[in-house]
Amino acid sequence: MDWQVIRDDFPASTHHVYLNTAGIGITPLPVTVEMQRLLGAWSAHGATTPVFRDELGELERRARERAAELFRASPHELAFTGRVAESLHIVVDGLSWHSGDEVITSDEEVIYAPLYRLAQEHGVVVKRMTLPHDREELLKRFQSLLSSRTRFVWLSDTTNKTGIHLPTKEICALAHERGALVMFDGAQTAGQFPLDLHAMGCDAYAITGYKWLLGPYGCGLCYIRQEALAELRPHRLGRGELDHERCAYTPDPTARAFEFSVRNLVLRCGFGSALAYLAAMGIEAIWQRTMALRDYLWGELDALSGVRIASPRDPALNSAITCAIVEGIEPRAVVEAAWRANVVIVPTEVPAGRDNLRGVRISPAFYNTTEDLDRVLDVIRSLLAAR
Numbered sequence: 001m002d003w004q005v006i007r008d009d010f011p012a013s014t015h016h017v018y019l020n021t022a023g024i025g026i027t028p029l030p031v032t033v034e035m036q037r038l039l040g041a042w043s044a045h046g047a048t049t050p051v052f053r054d055e056l057g058e059l060e061r062r063a064r065e066r067a068a069e070l071f072r073a074s075p076h077e078l079a080f081t082g083r084v085a086e087s088l089h090i091v092v093d094g095l096s097w098h099s100g101d102e103v104i105t106s107d108e109e110v111i112y113a114p115l116y117r118l119a120q121e122h123g124v125v126v127k128r129m130t131l132p133h134d135r136e137e138l139l140k141r142f143q144s145l146l147s148s149r150t151r152f153v154w155l156s157d158t159t160n161k162t163g164i165h166l167p168t169k170e171i172c173a174l175a176h177e178r179g180a181l182v183m184f185d186g187a188q189t190a191g192q193f194p195l196d197l198h199a200m201g202c203d204a205y206a207i208t209g210y211k212w213l214l215g216p217y218g219c220g221l222c223y224i225r226q227e228a229l230a231e232l233r234p235h236r237l238g239r240g241e242l243d244h245e246r247c248a249y250t251p252d253p254t255a256r257a258f259e260f261s262v263r264n265l266v267l268r269c270g271f272g273s274a275l276a277y278l279a280a281m282g283i284e285a286i287w288q289r290t291m292a293l294r295d296y297l298w299g300e301l302d303a304l305s306g307v308r309i310a311s312p313r314d315p316a317l318n319s320a321i322t323c324a325i326v327e328g329i330e331p332r333a334v335v336e337a338a339w340r341a342n343v344v345i346v347p348t349e350v351p352a353g354r355d356n357l358r359g360v361r362i363s364p365a366f367y368n369t370t371e372d373l374d375r376v377l378d379v380i381r382s383l384l385a386a387r
């Protein structure tokens with residue numbers, strides 16, 4: 001793989017040192033060009049002209065199939081969504097809740113509100129765990145929170161703050177012994193790691209397209225395992241869901257039951273194009289490249305006195321997401337110094353649990369280079385020297 005040639009597909013990389021794929025990834029040029037073509041055709045032909053309408057329908061079908069292939073699911077288990085929170089709502093609002101039902105989540109999630117509303121409105125108990133950086137300890141702690149009342153588990157497959165990559169398969173097995181449904185937030189995993197949803201065994205999985213999958217903003221997927229589909233009641237219905245002859249709602253037996261009314265076809269097709277781009281490179285190769293860059297970064301950070309990596313060291317628990325603490329310097333000051341040097345990183349913080357941990361997040365992706373990482377390292381070295 002010629003990574004230098006691939007880098008040419010990322011014009012933002014020539015303007016900036018972009019190290020925030022965990023925030024929003026850079027969309028590669030071929031994907032942008034394809035979306036421009038589709039918008040142009042929409043305007044030139046009108047969306048309902050049969051030839052263009054059929055092309056859009058075909059591209060949408062292929063996008064779903066491509067996603068199913070890439071994430072090892074069946075196309076009928078995938079619903080297009082606009083955001084991770086929407087995927088969580090599909091599951092939370094699709095279940096019926098009883099006082100005393102329990103939900104397990106962690107201190108490092110991004111989306112909590114639907115869970116705490118369950119607590120307020122239905123008397124559901126939300127149990128929140130701090131995630132230790134030791135795999136066995138993490139599983140033990142998770143197991144200790146399970147009970148006969150555990151109904152639902154909501155955890156990030158990879159956390160966005162310190163980049164902990166959870167032992168998802170084991171979590172599913174433990175939760176299923178208690179009859180709980182397990183859903184992961186895969187925003188930081190899909191596109192960063194190879195993913196096999198069937199082998200993982202989760203009941204639902206939220207994917208967003210704009211981070212490591214490098215697709216357009218506002219398009220993602222909700223995976224619902226075949227066996228779990230019947231347990232969830234679609235809470236939103238639109239114009240396509242009524243059998244007009246019988247004046248009756250006829251549920252779609254697939255995950256499409258959770259899509260309703262107007263579909264954003266250009267975004268879906270753009271997302272499909274991003275999936276094709278990544279599949280052509282191979283997720284395994286992408287992951288290896290990303291981890292090699294991460295290893296380089298960690299090696300150099302470890303050599304600096306005054307910098308601490310607050311992401312897990314255990315290779316079974318870590319990812320490319322790097323939380324670095326520059327001692328004695330406010331994370332915001334590090335980020336602003338980086339911006340002045342045209343390097344894009346962000347502050348990160350775990351609000352509860354791990355000692356109010358605050359640092360900067362550096363998230364290298366395959367389109368970065370070691371020279372990019374040297375630039376952020378130079379910023380940190382200068383700050384340490386001036387301290």
Ligand SMILES: Cc1ncc(COP(=O)(O)O)c(C=O)c1O
Pocket residue numbers: 022023082083084085086110111156158159160185187188208
């Ligand atoms: C782990 C994780 N989940 C979810 C999101 C975003 O959620 P939504 O698509 O609902 O805005 C992010 C964005 O930073 C994230 O890192």
